[in-house]
Amino acid sequence: MTEYTYINNAYWDPPEESANNYAAALQKAIYFYQQQRSGVLPDNNTVIWRGDSFLGDGADVGLNLTGGYFNDGGYLKLGLPIASTVMTLAWSVYEYQSIFDNIGQLDEILDAIKWGTDYLIRCHPTQDEYYFQVGDISRVNDWRGPVESAHMFFNRPSYKVNDTHGGSAVTAATAAALALSSIIFNETDPDYALTLLTHAEQLDNLAWNMLSDDYYNNHSLPDYQSFNGFWDELSTSGILLYMKTDNTTYLEKAENATRNWPKDGSYFEYRETHSWDDMHYIAQIFLSRETSNQTYVESIERNLDYWLPSGGISYTPGGLAYCNPSWAGEGSLRFATNAAFLASLWSDDLNCTPANSSNYRNFAESQINYTLGENPYNRSYLIGFGNSSWQNISHRTAHGSWMGSISDPEENRHILYGALVGGPRSSSDFWNNQRSIKEETGVACDYNAGYIGALAKMTGLYGGFPHIDFPNASWFRPKNITDLEYYGNAVVMYNGTISTEISVDLTNHGTWPAKVADMLSYRYYLNLTEVFEANYSIDDITINLVSEGGISITVSNLIHLFNNTYYVVVDYTGVEIYPGQDDTNAKESTLTFSLPSGALNSEWDPTNDWSFQGLNSTRYASEYIPVYDDNVLVYGKAPNNDTTPPDAPTGLVAAPISDSQIGLDWNDNVESDFDIYRIYRSIISGFTPNISNRINQTVSSDYSDNGLNPNTIYYYLIIAVDTNGNPSTESNQGSATTNPDNTPPDAPTGLVAAPISDSQIGLDWNDNVESDFDIYRIYRSTISGFTPNISNL
Template identity: 40%
Template sequence: MCENRGQSGKLFRIMAVILVTSLLLSTLIFQQKVQAASSPRTGGSYYNYGEALQKSILFYKANRLGDLPDNYILPYRADAAMTDGKDAGIDLTGGWADAGDGIKFTHPMSYAAGQLGWAVYEYREAFEKSGQLDDILDEIKWATDFFIKAHPSPEVLYYMCGYEESDHSVWIPHELLDYRTKRTSFKVDSTTPGSDVAGQTAAALAIASIIFEPTDPQYASTCLTHAKQLFSFADKYRGKNPLKTLYPSGSYVDDLAWGAIWLYIKTGDPNYLDKAKAVLPVTSLGGQHTHCWDDVSYGAALKIAQVTHDTGYAAMVEKNLDWWMPGGGLKYTPGGLAWLSQWGSLRYASTAAFLAFVWSDDKTVGTASKKDTYHKFAESQINYALGDNPRGGSYVVGFGKNAPEHPHHRTAHGSWTSMLTVPAFHRHILYGALVGGPTSDDSWKDDISDYTLNEVATDYNAGFAGALAKMYDMYGGEPLENWPKPEDFRAKEDNLTEYFVRGWIIYEGYGTLNLMFQINNRSAWPAAMKDKLSARYYMDLTEVFESGHKLEDVEITLGQSQGAKLYGLKQYKDNIYYFTVDFSGTQIMPAEWELCEKDANVSIKYKDNCGSNENDWSYKNLYGPPDYDAVSFAGMTPYIPVYDSGVLLWGEEPFKQEPGFTYGDINSDGSIDTIDFALLKQILMGSTPGNVNMQAADVKADGEVNALDYAVLKSYLLNMIDKLPQ
């Protein structure tokens, strides 16, 4: 027996030596990799961390819902989800859409806002130096404003607007959510508790109360009031949110601890610290995961350890971080990514990197000999996302080499058929979005339909932005100046026209011309529902009048149509007349085939065969019979213009004599720009600046200068219409 025990012990010692040697070797290889990966870049391969940070914040503007500013920095975005809360009798507009879909979840949104706020708390100077502080505070406030709305009384919190079955049944831009989905509101209260979502939201607002104190103390005070009430509600009625949601919580105690520790940091009230430690004791910590929307125990433990210097909590923080190090237990891809899950692998790695940065920066708590390893790990993970990977490509849309071009995001894609395959490219560049990331073997495909690898989300970018702030703080990199410009958001391949008419000849002969008109709305700058669209067919009736016939001898009739009315004939100039196919009252929107296009059949008959259409302005480019689908542009003709409320939206009208000036060029400097827009605003406010052309201010060319001219010029400058009246 003793001999056998001796052989067993020897075998065990040999295996132990092999294991230790293997761990030391993998750690050495890792350290060599990160040593090379985390040094500041030089020359053309330098990572501009300032630009990456700038773009990572801009992503949140692409996911805003609610009433957006008229001069919004993203020209492809406009007001969206404006009915949120209507079913509950309150205003729940605002906040962020969660991911590539359009549902609004308070739980992951409060995690993202809190995480961004934590980044400002830790690295405020980096945000200031990079010029991004105002931008990130503005984004955080967009979310916290919603949380305040969603908390109308101390024991009520709305946690979701919209739901999966309705929202995921369509693939439409956010601007059309109100038209095609049900925006049902869901809440937690004293009878249906939700300590998870309430605790998380309390934390986000407590953090906001800290970071807004230097710039807006009144708002900081408001945030603190709501944070205290929400924490009290979450603590009093304990339980997970039981209602159906795409974000079911694993626990609520972590959320309570997260809210409590930040309230302690803000207020200094020891009751909050005691509560945080009570609901999150040391014995519950050290798990194999990281900080995320569903488990904030890692962040809570880190902050508890920092404020208390409790060695037990510090040990558990390091136990978790050690698990993320090579040889610690977590799987690594061959290219060096700490890979936790197929769902948002980069989200977890970049957030673990943020925690590692924060912990390694603190010289007052923890094991000093480990801090350098944690720090290098964090750098390597962020650099992997930016390009230090076997693919040699960035995983951030619009940044670096070989960046993703097909993120799973409905508005960036801009489909008018509610299909992921139409169009085959994205109409907008979703700058700064961190995609889910590669598989465990570093493989990845830029495919919109693979939402596992290409989903983007507000929680994905949150830890990433904070880690980028630290990278910028260390290595610099200038954010782009005078960026973004409107043209930066139009995909290079995208030459699509948003509004147009397709026309076909159904029959022609014996003084009769039967036409089919199809009016199209494929708008994406921004996507818009239109219910006042019309098209005009311009005719030259010279031969009719020269033959002695009258206008009454030309008969225009409407056949089958999808909601159209027919008006005409109306004189345009001399012998040129037009009739109008008016779809006013019919909703036309880029939401699906049946909604993005509407048809009307029109017949033109000449008495005694007195006329011909061959010299008509609008006859050019017509052919038939129709052969089309909802993807192609077959039959598109600019000579049948499209109008919105009577204002030319697209196409070409018959030649008009040049007026000797350019409509919209109010200061006559040869260009139509924001200066002209400002001058027109002054004119409408009753002030007439000197050296202005009042005729050019009549942008709509209807003989009056009024609010309609202001609206038309604004639409033109935002690329919502192709041209101004000529």
């Protein structure tokens, strides 16, 4: 296959918002789960870049195990973290239902919970078995593309536990999730709540019957084994079933299970917090409420005190309470926000020691505000929230690679709204904004779960307003400034006296959403005026089609459009083209049009053909070779009788706005069939506008070009295009120089010098974290108070 040419990504940011709009942050954090859905998406799906995925899940065992959530930015559905996620989301509603309701987000979070519980029920087809995992864990890092085409690369084995294949932790965690969900659905859907309870009780019983995690640990993804054992999950399912049923047997079982909780000395473990692997921090809160046992109260506050400043946990200079246990290896923000959730709700609990309440609340607020921008970067770790939030995070579908590559394309094609990233991996606040560093830029369902509870509390305290227009089109990257989806990537292979040979790579880089396309076709248009003037007919034209690798495609006879314009249809129906890798995202065909041997050169002229426009020896995505999906136009345009181009734009003026922005303005085109302006940019005067230097298109006669380099001269041209696709000649050339960047970086701080030997001194100072930092210059003198200059550099 060959190299491709794309329209350059233009500068674009979603609408801005205040960092202390906690209701909007909560709204987006809930929305994150819509982007994680697997299976058949509902008719009211609002994620325009997500489609159905893995519709065969469970087929290997004769069941329907579709639905549920992808655990993170990959393709696996993992029972233990998803059960913990659903249970924690339900807990947020249990504690703060009125807050969700007041800001219009109750239906949204209940929908997110039900999408999870529907799947968990599906994984429990009989009372003595539970399917805890779907996906091939041996190939978890093999390929990086969108979930909508991932089934073309992966098998989807299903794994279950039963009486003889132990998995008590995942089974009891699911029982806990369904039990608490049964409580919160009881008022709005009592029949569904009863179904949830039935499954919860059966799963709790199965977990006690197994009392083992051996099979689960031997077959789960190694990073998601039950490191903490199963007693914490058993106590949690027990106390929640007691709360639902008032059956004291469940309370007794819950308290019995606490005797086996991991210990830190003589205390219950207290140096971490709630996570998908450890539910005892939740269980002891519910147990304290139901029993008033001071042992649980003391354990809760021992844990929360540990998280306070000077309580024992490490703090970063920027104020993050840093916890990243060895079994996890990632997700420091997940732990901090889970601890914030526990601290928030305990600060209001009747059993909370009054003197501690404000400390716990202050701690919780500091951690949430850190994630929303009160950190050394002054940027939000909640994707798509606040100003200039991070975007190139580790999520394969949001990245949208058509090559199965982590680096291609360079920029994520979608914003993963509401995702909390893993965060710093050390206690220095340093964070790598690189897609390849999953430990820091990765996301996961359980990352958001406790975070939502803490954000709900902040919303209750400080208010804010959700966006009434979210998630409408203005929040998504417009297609017209991104790389293309479906197109014919064409090149002239041969152009002779009586024939022309064109190669077309029919391409699927789809991402709104991605899909496996098997009904694509393209049309190639010819103007046969010179052929007919030489007394030839269409019967004298030979059409030959050659396909790549022998794929089964067809070409039609010449079809009359109007006057002397004809076209052929090259039909790929039945050929699967999809974003995946080099040999799947495009399929090549070669078309040859020929007159009989002996025809004169003047009798064959492709330069007047509609589809020959712009073609040469370099491939490019020709808009004059329109592409169709199931006979619906998806890219390009066909010719019509109007061949009169619009007037060239006039009066183009360019002026600098800042060190990274230039403003353009030109005279309006008032022609009735005007469609768009195309904007071209170069750093070379007198350049020729083409697809490689087109930066955007617009319907207005002004434009702001952003993301430029300081103190650099840029040249611009504008071309008008009418509704029939006729381009004008180019405008006058405009040029401007961006302002110089005159803002110096902050002075280095914390310089320390120390002798290393009799001929060597070591220097150390604090890092500069400014985005435009380049180098440090080091000066030396034997005189104190010296002035740095070139002589002592």
